[in-house]
Amino acid sequence: MKQSFFAVKTDKNAPHDEGSINAQLLTRGGFVKKESAGVFSFLPIGLRVLQKIKRIIREEMNAVDMQEILMPALIPKENWQQTGRDNVDIGFKTDRNYILGWSHEEIVTPLSKLYINSYKDLPVALYQIQTKFRNEPRAKSGLLRGREFSMKDGYSFHLDREDFQKYYDRVAEAYFKTFERAGLKSYKIEAGGGEFSKLMSHEFAVITPAGEDVMLYCSACGFARNAELRENEKEEPKKCEKCGSELKKDKCVEVGNIFDLATKYSDAFNLKISDKDGKQVVPYMGCYGIGVSRLMGTIVEAFHDENGIIWPKTVAPFQVHIISLNQDEEAKKLEKELEKEGFEVLFDDRDESAGKKFADSDLIGIPLRIVISGRTIEKNSVEWKERAKNEAENTPLSEVVNKIKSFYA
């Protein structure tokens, strides 16, 4: 794609009223545009990133046999009344009998009555990637806490608690994989609190100074827990309670969570199935969330330097950024060749100074930059510069395509 066709421009100034790194860099790079507190438009390259993240999530959810569906954002008030959640503060009320969906137990549970009738239909799990609305008293930190945001929410149904537990652990593994593929090291934290305080729930957290939470974690075995959880203890233990190694303490962002719902919602909506003996039993439920747009913000918080974003290869808006310094013909040839090989290429064909092109390239953060200039053409080569590295190197023109293939292998 030619950069000159972009509807989006970079800006060397950060918005004066944005404090967080993700909001500043994503805005300056033309990924997002804030419309009001916690509400964003996603511009062409920002949407590309979001969709890469969604794709990873879909692949991992499909891999644990969740089926994708799409539920509405407008949820009838009577559904909320049935669970007593119609007056929860974070729900946006409308002037009709709807409340904007901030979670979807109230839709997925009655919906599932249509096709879950027997133990033979279980287990089953459904998920969606959809826009959630939460009337946060204080939206903040760019994409990290919004009022309107993209979320993956999944719900599973089981004959009994044992079957649920097996699936819960399977999803937890899928979550680790999902975040790892998005470039992030995540920790599973035992979480109490909230509505489900008596039931099991876990948060998935990523370490970054921009985080709102604090966790204690063991770098040896990966065990982690919320640092505030046991405030009453005068001194926090220094050793991991699982393996005895040193515990560390850091700020973190919650990017996912998984909950044991037990039969709370099945009961509320009178969801019942026949077991093997023909007896009516109440299915056991679990619920599984990932903050999709929050994950995008978290990635920026985790991967940037003073010049801009450094996207992980798996979620970058493009794979190769070609910069031409008065060598558009050669650059176009390379662009075509790479696109034929299936690579996503951004070609900076703009009539801008070299400095501006380099600065924009660093800001946008595509993992690999290829410069073609008079200097490189002389040597029948290109300049190879990885965004994550400081040094550039010369690469013969004839080897570039293969080298890119192995870079992305």
Added chain:
RNA sequence: CGGGGCAUAGCUCAGUUGGCUAGAGUGCGCGGUUUGGGACCGUGAGGUCGCAGGUUCGAGUCCUGCUGCCCCGACCA
């Protein structure tokens, strides 16, 4: 929802004790010179000074109310 800060060109900002036709940088348009780290010359367009009221001969500037945004806290199903 409590505390603090901010609001002037698309963006970042300046604007003195209230005073004439509200400025700069950047971005944008046009013409030209440039191309290895935000290069330059010329020229042009771009404003309801957040909104509403008040004080005053006169308000971007002072007063009151409101709205929006950011930060800290509370909250976070």
